[in-house]
Amino acid sequence: MNRAFILSLLCAAALLLTSSLYTVLETEQVIITQFGRQIGAPVTAAGLHRKTPFIQTVNRIEKRILRWDGPSADMPTEDKLYIDVDTFARWRITDAQQYYIRLRDERTAQSRITNILGSETRNSVARHQLVEIIRTQRDRKPVVDASADAGVSNVLPDIRFGRAALEAEILAAARPTLAEDGIELLDVRFKRINYNPGVAAKIYSRMTSERQQIAARYRSEGEGEAAEILGKRERDMAQIESEAYRKVQEIQGKADAEATGIYAAAYGQTPEAREFYTFTRSLETYRTVFARETTLVLTTDSTLLRLFKYGPVAPAK
């Protein structure tokens, strides 16, 4: 009996204790309500806290940075291209009191953000050309592969604002509205931007034609360079051959001249030498001129036959 009494007393004490104490985690803040009416300021310090038992209720609210992942949606840009846009945002509850009054729980808050950011995103996208949403750095020059020299597609279209500016624009537009609900919107980013299937087909055919253009250029470059090399072959050929001809002629001419000089010097040294040269040269010529099938008619008056005719007595000449 005694034991049962102690037991129930303990239970009652435990109940009282759990009802008058509560913990606050590092990740949350707490609003205490009494019959639905808020009591005091939100409790943000983590740890063990006291409250009036039984009549006060603990309402836990996130203190961490929260995540909002927007649904991906088709929307047109200013240049009438339909794109599939997926955004995400970071937010946190800065005014727990306001948040608790206006929205109460996170699910409501998420759908509120979806409504506001959804329409702001649409507005912003509709006011800008596609390229403004894709590009970020305004002055970036693309790196060009010098060896491939692909040319055609190495151009980045110019932009005036860029993705970061659009994100800032959406953020600035949504912030004041959400601030009224005790929410601080920290940032909004485009997570994913894709062409919708109809647009993608067009993009593909443009990419294909662009590549075919590049291919055609490569082919004609190849033919051009080949023709150039063949032309060079012709030129080098002519140059080599003519140069060889020139050298040959020069060398031979020089040698001929030298030989002529040598002959002239030898044969023309004195009148006797000139005479002797004529004489021996004539004899030499006879040797070659008179060949086998020659009929020679000699008169007996010739030097050779004079002796034959007259005998050893030399005639008076």
Add this chain to the structure above:
Amino acid sequence: MKNITPPDFHMPGNPSRLAVPALLAVFALWFALSSFTSVPTDSAGVLTRFGRFIEVVKPGLRFKLPLGIDVIAVVPVERRLTLDFGFSTPGGTNPYQRPDDPEAERNIVTGDLNMALIEWIVQYRIENPKEFKFHAIDPERTLRDGGEAVMREVVGDRTIDEVLTIGRQEIETEALTRLQALVKRYGLGLTVMNVQLQNVHPPKAVQASFSEVNQAQQEKQQAINLANGEYNKVIPRAKGEALRKVSAADGYAAKRVNEAKGDAGRFNATLAEYLKAPEVTSQRLYLEMMQEVLPQLSRKIVLDEKAGQIFPLLQLDQKTK
């Protein structure tokens, strides 16, 4: 255990007498089990007391206040974790590693408004367990979102050619820098170590035209090689031929000059002899010549100067034997 087991525990009898010891035993077990946590060596423990952060504890067996007063959350700080984008590696242990929709994730619009299929990974580590636990909700999901946004941002500023070929390294570095900044700004308690591009392709529908470009490039090279071949087939031979001709000319020149010198020397020598007795020598030379020439001739006709009139009667065109 010792002081909570009543001495009459084994005595059978009134069941209500047993209920109290049983409750006490369950309580004791809970008390004992909740008074320590084992923190693995690759992890750290985040200790909170009544929800308030106390400290980060090191690996090992850590004792704590029981009954949920102290809670140690184990965070794998040493582990290198990976997120896959645009593809998924089967069998990953990290629940955030696989993308929800790889197909949509890898389709990225480039700065020249083309499209590329890009697969990449982000490697990260939990650097600050306290921040990781308390600062932002679901840090790893946030890293996923950020990883995708950053990659699209970087690719959105590059041409399709940069993305597919030369710009890979630069894209990785740029994405890493931006993602690191983002992680720091969001206070995720993570550190991004690496952003690596994996497969990067043009979209399926245009892959054929991309290989056509490669093929055309090959064809260009081939045409050039062929022409160079033609060139090389002819020009070196022509050069050799030219050298040969020049050498031959050199030979001719040497021969011509030497012959001239030889002829001149011979002439000078005979001339010297001739000058000693011109009359006799010329007679001799003449007769020698005649002796040499005459035997070769097929017909020799000797006429007396008075017999000139028979000359027309000779059959001069008759062939000799």
